[in-house]
Amino acid sequence: MKTLEEIREIFKSDKFATENFAVIEEAREKYAKCSVKLTDRHKNAMGGVMGGVHFMLADFAFAVASNCEHMGVVSVSSNITFLSGVKGDILYAEANCVKDGRTTCYYTVDVYDDKGTKCAAVTITGCHVG
Template identity: 45%
Template sequence: MQKIFNFFNKGGDFASNIGIKLLEVHYGYAKAKMQIKEFHLNQAGVAHGGAIFTLADFAFAVASNSFGKVSLAINTSISFMHAAKLGDILIAEANLVDESNRLATYEVIVKTEDKKIAFFTGTVYKTKKDVFE
């Protein structure tokens, strides 16, 4: 699991450049965080939906690849429940819901300490390729 954690927590990639940090990973599970900064805000002064989606998608990607095989998203959806504001620390937790030989479905909850911000679902296609190849 440490190898997967290190692989997804390296610096210099898109997720780290926008402030996402991986906190935890287990088989079929990942937890990540991001603090809302000025550049995450939209014209209405709240966190841009794309920033929240990216956090959820990152947790989804880590959880779905935690088995060591490349898994690629084939469908995702997000529903926003509350706005996130400047300074909020968002936590995204991704959990495996169901899987077959080739497909797996995950749920991701994005929340602050006291409220749910978004609910994300995603399905991946599981390849036979090793993540580290």
């Protein structure tokens, strides 16, 4: 099993996530928790957190969870449902594998803030390509 530092090293080349301040908090096979400290760059014209931030963080958590031990999974379908506005200063995404089959996998990702508000629910279907 790779260490957290080794996993962070692998995923530092995920520029979109890392340049938007996404951080891997925890990772192991089929599970990951990532975070982003929110800044003005993450906000829309109304001052709320852009929905794309939720999705970026959820997609990153999925990528880490499904690839931290062996690279080769890509997402083929995602669905996000926004549940509440962000109330805190940090957003978290926690990805959990529900089913890992021979060619496809299915994950749920909970997105919540540091105040405990569940902000979005995401489901992602992935495909084993490598």
